[in-house]
Amino acid sequence: MPNEILVKTVLNKTKRRDPWFLDDYTINPYSACSFNCLYCYIRGSKYGEHMEERLAVKINALEILEKQLAARAKKNQYGYIVLSSATDPYLHVESKYGLTRKLLETIHRYKFPVHIITKSELVTRDFDLLEKIRKDAILPADLETTGIDKVFITFSFSTLDDQVGKIFEPGAPAPTKRLGTLKQALNNTFHSGVSLMPLLPYITDTEEQLLNMFRTLQQLGVRYIFPASITLFGVGPHDSKPLMLTAIKKHYPHLEEKYKKLFAYGTQTPSWYRNAFNAKVRRISEQYGIKNSLLEG
Numbered sequence: 001m002p003n004e005i006l007v008k009t010v011l012n013k014t015k016r017r018d019p020w021f022l023d024d025y026t027i028n029p030y031s032a033c034s035f036n037c038l039y040c041y042i043r044g045s046k047y048g049e050h051m052e053e054r055l056a057v058k059i060n061a062l063e064i065l066e067k068q069l070a071a072r073a074k075k076n077q078y079g080y081i082v083l084s085s086a087t088d089p090y091l092h093v094e095s096k097y098g099l100t101r102k103l104l105e106t107i108h109r110y111k112f113p114v115h116i117i118t119k120s121e122l123v124t125r126d127f128d129l130l131e132k133i134r135k136d137a138i139l140p141a142d143l144e145t146t147g148i149d150k151v152f153i154t155f156s157f158s159t160l161d162d163q164v165g166k167i168f169e170p171g172a173p174a175p176t177k178r179l180g181t182l183k184q185a186l187n188n189t190f191h192s193g194v195s196l197m198p199l200l201p202y203i204t205d206t207e208e209q210l211l212n213m214f215r216t217l218q219q220l221g222v223r224y225i226f227p228a229s230i231t232l233f234g235v236g237p238h239d240s241k242p243l244m245l246t247a248i249k250k251h252y253p254h255l256e257e258k259y260k261k262l263f264a265y266g267t268q269t270p271s272w273y274r275n276a277f278n279a280k281v282r283r284i285s286e287q288y289g290i291k292n293s294l295l296e297g
C-alpha cells in the first residue's frame with residue numbers, strides 16, 4: 001500500500017504557461033507513480049527518484065487545495081490546472097482513495113478549467129464531473145475571447161503496441177486499452193488528443209511507426225497530437241538513462257550501440273537527431289492534417 005503523507009501545498013503555479021499543455025497550475029495528488037515507465041523524466045531528474053515503493057498519497061490535499069483555490073479565485077487568477085505533471089491522476093490507488101475525484105469536485109466549485117493527462121481508463125469514472133467543469137469553468141483572462149474548451153483530456157503514449165508497452169511502461173494500462181479509453185473520451189465529445197512522449201528512437205520514431213500511429217489516431221478522430229523526442233537522466237539504478245539502456249540491451253540488442261551513441265554526451269539526444277525528428281513529425285502531422293496545439297481548434 002502507498003504511504004500517506006501530509007503536504008503544505010498542492011496547487012503549484014507554473015512560471016509560464018507551456019504552449020502545449022497550457023499549464024497555468026499543476027496538481028499532483030500522488031507523489032511518485034506506480035505506472036513505472038522506464039523513460040519517465042522524473043527518474044533521475046531534479047524531481048528525484050520515481051519508484052512504486054515510494055508511492056504516496058497526499059492525504060490532506062483536499063483541505064490545502066480548498067484554501068489555495070479560494071485565494072486564487074478571490075483574486076480572479078483563473079487558469080488551466082494540469083493533472084498531473086509528475087504522476088498519473090488515475091493510478092490504481094485512485095480507485096480506493098478517490099482523491100483525484102475529490103480534487104476535481106473542488107476545482108469545479110471554484111470554476112477552474114483543467115487539462116487531464118493520463119494513461120488510465122479510470123478517467124471515464126469522472127466524465128460526468130469533467131462535463132460539469134467544461135460547462136461552468138472560467139477561462140484565464142488572456143484566453144477569454146479564444147472560445148477554447150475548458151477541459152482537455154490527453155492520453156499519453158510512447159507506443160501503440162502492447163508488447164513494446166510492457167517493456168517500457170510495465171505498470172501502465174496497455175496501449176490498446178488506452179486507445180479504447182481515448183475513443184470513449186472522443187465519443188463523449190471531449191476535446192481529446194494524444195501526447196506521444198517520448199517517442200523511442202529507432203523503435204517508435206521510425207517513419208513506418210509514425211505513419212501507423214498517426215493513421216490510427218486520425219481514424220479515431222483525435223483533436224491534436226504532441227510528438228516529442230526522449231530525454232534520459234541520471235546514473236543510479238532507478239534513473240531513466242540506465243533503466244532504458246539496460247532494457248535496450250535486453251530486448252533490442254541490435255540497437256544498443258546506437259542508443260549508447262545517442263546518449264553519450266548527457267541527457268539530450270544530439271541536435272542532428274532532434275532536428276531530423278522535428279522535421280519528420282512536422283511533415284507527418286501536416287500530411288494527416290493533425291494539430292500540434294490545443295489553441296488551434
Ligand code: SF4
Pocket residue numbers: 033034035036037039040041042085086087088119172
Ligand atoms: S505515467 Fe507518467 S508520471 Fe507515471 S511513470 Fe509513466 S511517465 Fe512517469
